[in-house]
Amino acid sequence: MFLAASDPRIWADHPASDRYERQVFEAYFASRLATGKALAVIDIDSGQIVGTSSYYxxxxxxxxxxxxxxxxxxxxxGGDTNRELKRLMVEHAFKAYDTVYFHIAPSNIRSQKAxxxxxxxxxxxAELKLSTAPASCKCYGLTRAQWAASQQSA
Structure with missing residues (x-):
């Protein structure tokens, strides 16, 4: 997982812009594992880990x-991997919830657009404590109806 995360440009627009450093990443990764709700994203062709996501x-x-x-x-x-990851996670979440939320740093325009x-x-x-300290977040919601409409227009 660290190999996938070790590119500083991945974290450039992220509040934890130093997460490409091993010690910082290991703390992040340990916290995700402890939740029991983290997923590894694996490239089906190469078998390599290419990222992660989590429910919370x-x-x-x-x-x-x-x-x-x-x-x-x-x-x-910007390609099929992120789209498929979100599709699988959103559809799974909708089995138990009517709305799925996303909390995105104000500076992370790429994730807001996604x-x-x-x-x-x-x-x-909102100012939310999602990790060690409160931080500003742009809070997005996705209802089943919004999801269905976005899938029809895709």
């Missing part, structure tokens, strides 16, 4: 589900 409970919506803590190697940005591309809408901005 939003601190301001404790009866809900969110998808985040996602990263992919740059070769997988959330909107799958039909999510910006709901509000």
């Amino acid at each position: 409970t939003p601190p301001d919506l404790p009866e809900s589900i969110a998808i985040g803590y996602t990263f992919l190697v740059r070769a997988k940005w 959330a909107m591309k799958i039909g999510a809408v910006h709901l509000y901005d």
Whole structure:
């Protein structure tokens, strides 16, 4: 997993811009593993790990589900891998929840665009403690109806 995460450009627009450093990444990875809700993204052709994502409970919506803590190697940005990852995770979440949430750093325009591309809408901005310290987040929500509409137009 660290090999996939060791490219500094992956983290350039991320609040944890030093996550490509082994010690920083190991703390992040250990926290994701401890949740029991993290997924490895594996390239089906090469068998190599190309990223990760996770489900988590939003601190301001404790009866809900969110998808985040996602990263992919740059070769997988903007293509089928991210789309398929989100499709699988969103459809699984909709088996138990009516809305899926995404919390994105204000500076992470690429992830905001990706959330909107799958039909999510910006709901509000908040200061949330998603890791060690509170941070500003743009909070997006995706309902089943929004998801269905985005799939029809895709």
